[in-house]
Amino acid sequence: MDDIQKILLETFHSETQEILTELESALLELEENPEDQELIDRVFRALHTIKGNGGMFGFEGISSFTHDMENVYELVRRGSLKINKQIIDLTLAARDIIAEMIKDPEGEDPVLKNRAEEILTAFEQFLPDSFLKDEGGAVLQMDALTDIDTRTYRIRFKPDPEIFLSGTNPLLLLKELLSLGSGTVIPNLNELPELNELDPEKCFFSWNIILTTDAGIDALKDIFIFVEDRCLLTIDIIDEESILEDDEGNLRLGDILTERGDISRSELDGVLGNRAPLGRELVDMNLVPSEAVESALFEQQVIRQVKTKRRADDAAASVRVASEKLDILVDLVGELVTMQARLTSTAAMLENSELTAISEMIELLTADLRDNTFSIRMIPIGSTFSSFRRTLRDLASDVGCEVELVTQGGETELDKTVIEKLRDPLVHLIRNAVDHGIESPEVREAAGKSRVGTIILSASQAGADVLIRVADDGAGMDEETIRQKAVSMGLIDSDSQLSRQELFALVFEPAFSTAKKVTSVSGRGVGMDVVKRHVDALRGTIEIDSHPGVGTDIHIRLPLTLAIIEGLQVDIAGDKYIFPLSLVEECVELKREDADLVDGRKLAQVRGELIPYVRLRDWFAVDGDREDIEQIVITSMNGNRVGFVVDFVVGEHQTVIKSLGKVYRNIEGISGASILGDGTVALIMDVPVIMRKVENENSSVN
Numbered sequence: 001m002d003d004i005q006k007i008l009l010e011t012f013h014s015e016t017q018e019i020l021t022e023l024e025s026a027l028l029e030l031e032e033n034p035e036d037q038e039l040i041d042r043v044f045r046a047l048h049t050i051k052g053n054g055g056m057f058g059f060e061g062i063s064s065f066t067h068d069m070e071n072v073y074e075l076v077r078r079g080s081l082k083i084n085k086q087i088i089d090l091t092l093a094a095r096d097i098i099a100e101m102i103k104d105p106e107g108e109d110p111v112l113k114n115r116a117e118e119i120l121t122a123f124e125q126f127l128p129d130s131f132l133k134d135e136g137g138a139v140l141q142m143d144a145l146t147d148i149d150t151r152t153y154r155i156r157f158k159p160d161p162e163i164f165l166s167g168t169n170p171l172l173l174l175k176e177l178l179s180l181g182s183g184t185v186i187p188n189l190n191e192l193p194e195l196n197e198l199d200p201e202k203c204f205f206s207w208n209i210i211l212t213t214d215a216g217i218d219a220l221k222d223i224f225i226f227v228e229d230r231c232l233l234t235i236d237i238i239d240e241e242s243i244l245e246d247d248e249g250n251l252r253l254g255d256i257l258t259e260r261g262d263i264s265r266s267e268l269d270g271v272l273g274n275r276a277p278l279g280r281e282l283v284d285m286n287l288v289p290s291e292a293v294e295s296a297l298f299e300q301q302v303i304r305q306v307k308t309k310r311r312a313d314d315a316a317a318s319v320r321v322a323s324e325k326l327d328i329l330v331d332l333v334g335e336l337v338t339m340q341a342r343l344t345s346t347a348a349m350l351e352n353s354e355l356t357a358i359s360e361m362i363e364l365l366t367a368d369l370r371d372n373t374f375s376i377r378m379i380p381i382g383s384t385f386s387s388f389r390r391t392l393r394d395l396a397s398d399v400g401c402e403v404e405l406v407t408q409g410g411e412t413e414l415d416k417t418v419i420e421k422l423r424d425p426l427v428h429l430i431r432n433a434v435d436h437g438i439e440s441p442e443v444r445e446a447a448g449k450s451r452v453g454t455i456i457l458s459a460s461q462a463g464a465d466v467l468i469r470v471a472d473d474g475a476g477m478d479e480e481t482i483r484q485k486a487v488s489m490g491l492i493d494s495d496s497q498l499s500r501q502e503l504f505a506l507v508f509e510p511a512f513s514t515a516k517k518v519t520s521v522s523g524r525g526v527g528m529d530v531v532k533r534h535v536d537a538l539r540g541t542i543e544i545d546s547h548p549g550v551g552t553d554i555h556i557r558l559p560l561t562l563a564i565i566e567g568l569q570v571d572i573a574g575d576k577y578i579f580p581l582s583l584v585e586e587c588v589e590l591k592r593e594d595a596d597l598v599d600g601r602k603l604a605q606v607r608g609e610l611i612p613y614v615r616l617r618d619w620f621a622v623d624g625d626r627e628d629i630e631q632i633v634i635t636s637m638n639g640n641r642v643g644f645v646v647d648f649v650v651g652e653h654q655t656v657i658k659s660l661g662k663v664y665r666n667i668e669g670i671s672g673a674s675i676l677g678d679g680t681v682a683l684i685m686d687v688p689v690i691m692r693k694v695e696n697e698n699s700s701v702n
Helices: 001-032 037-056 060-078 084-100 109-126 170-178 216-225 253-260 265-272 279-284 290-315 321-349 355-375 380-398 414-437 441-446 479-488 500-508 527-535 689-702
Strands: 151-159 182-190 205-215 232-235 379-380 402-408 413-415 452-462 465-472 542-549 550-560 562-574 575-580 583-592 596-598 602-604 607-613 631-636 640-646 649-654 670-675 681-684
Touching: 001 037, 001 084, 037 060, 060 109, 060 182, 060 205, 060 379, 084 109, 084 575, 084 583, 151 216, 151 290, 170 182, 170 205, 170 216, 182 290, 182 380, 205 290, 216 232, 253 265, 253 290, 279 290, 321 670, 355 379, 379 380, 380 402, 380 414, 380 452, 402 542, 402 575, 413 414, 414 452, 414 465, 414 527, 414 550, 465 689, 479 500, 527 542, 550 689, 562 631, 562 640, 575 649, 583 602, 583 640, 602 631, 631 689, 640 689, 649 670
Parallel strands: 402 452, 575 681, 607 640
Antiparallel strands: 151 205, 151 232, 182 205, 379 413, 452 465, 465 550, 542 550, 562 575, 562 649, 583 631, 596 602, 602 607, 631 640, 670 681
């Protein structure tokens, strides 16, 4: 029983965290668009779901706390209360309290309990006294809270024949009804008289409407509130399992006809007994007009489609899986990829055609399994982007500026591990944009800008990589200020000639900061170097471009996944090494006679450009004579190109990344390892680390 309770508790925690993220996102959007009914409904649904889940799992404190907030938003939904900043602030604070409550569901923390009571007291000021308490002082329940789930209704609307005389157009009511969701209108022409008897001032029509909506039954009734005394109106839920169906799961034709009043139950049973009627029989026996049968058959078809879709949606519901299980699955797939490579290598070595055919089939199956497994771990980055709205809101309030966050490409998918490790770097970049970039409203107005600054957070896929962009329209970076700071720190000489990109790259140096004073947000020189380390750890690259008075634009390029990469396999004295293929530009030959030292630097001329290179034999202190003709692997990162000299290039290799043990974890220039098809180990090159060391050595030589 303890295991079951533990599983239920974990499920409650994970589901509530997701709902709280959705709640925060909806609240921040609602602050910008307080009249948006859809956003109001999103907030209400989130609160309603948390309350229901809390009660279901036995966390009455969470359920009761959320219920009191739900009361306020029910008034907002009804139009009795307008959203304002105070309500948004209180709800965001309450959202944080709920996040703490799920860690302490028993309510044993007195500080948390007091904070919750303060929030509820603040909420009560928005509720009328009659809403809160009856004469005995007991808390009243809401009046028939509407069901927030999507439902399909059958609405029968038969207006009074004299309805036109009151100036009412029934078609406008139907149009308003359909605006609540998706539906089908089925007209009934049974009572339409002959043309010579038709009175144009009377209404002879009635309608059956099949409507799928998340609106409650009260919202549907409200549409007809001004004609309820001049019409016949029935509203029924038709997609529940309690609806009578025939053996094939269809709503029975006889039930539709009797409910619509086309024929009485006694007439139907008197003629056919318990046998299900056929439409043609009813028409032939003059029991029901053909128009009524055609309308009922059409309604039956629409209802069948709705119910079929609902069952399909239920069958296709997602399954919640613990992330630890997914990690194990990915590890197993990685092992399978390694074994498949060994099988392919063995089949080629034995030159057995039958074994080769089996190997090729397993290779295809393994590739499909690998792609599908990694697709399970891929999640949209939009939820992470949305979570920064709250961060930005609080930071802007602290600094005293006005900022708008614009997100783009939220549907772009990344491995969940990459997204988890990307959050901290993005927080640092947003904090810097607010504190260093976005000016105060007065300064922006004086410069001819909008009072509200803009930070753009976007994502897009480029092949096997994802491009993340963080841009602001603030003050931008001053190149001369960066240069002076770098000189004072001893990072460069006063006469060093650096490109704009090289100059901006200096802000990633440890303890580098151009802030004039230390604040709660920045100024301690901790942040951008952390960003660089995180991005490097993700095998990504980061570049900065900035213009004074215009803003700063930061681009991050990351691999889609960290588990398997496409690599370039090379050989050095019989040992194998792998370069991440995303960093490789090209491979060129290096002849012994062309290898030369220029001013103490190893350079190779590639199509008229001098490119510094590192001989990996020297880097790893490999004994033996080098080849007469070597290969240079040209890599590029942040606009800089560096070559790596190897004995020869083997070719592309699908690399399953394995972490190094503690003994080898701090070896400079190596980021991991992989097992090759023959069972040997290949080391994965840490290109960014080696490139930085080469750049530093070149700078010291200059």
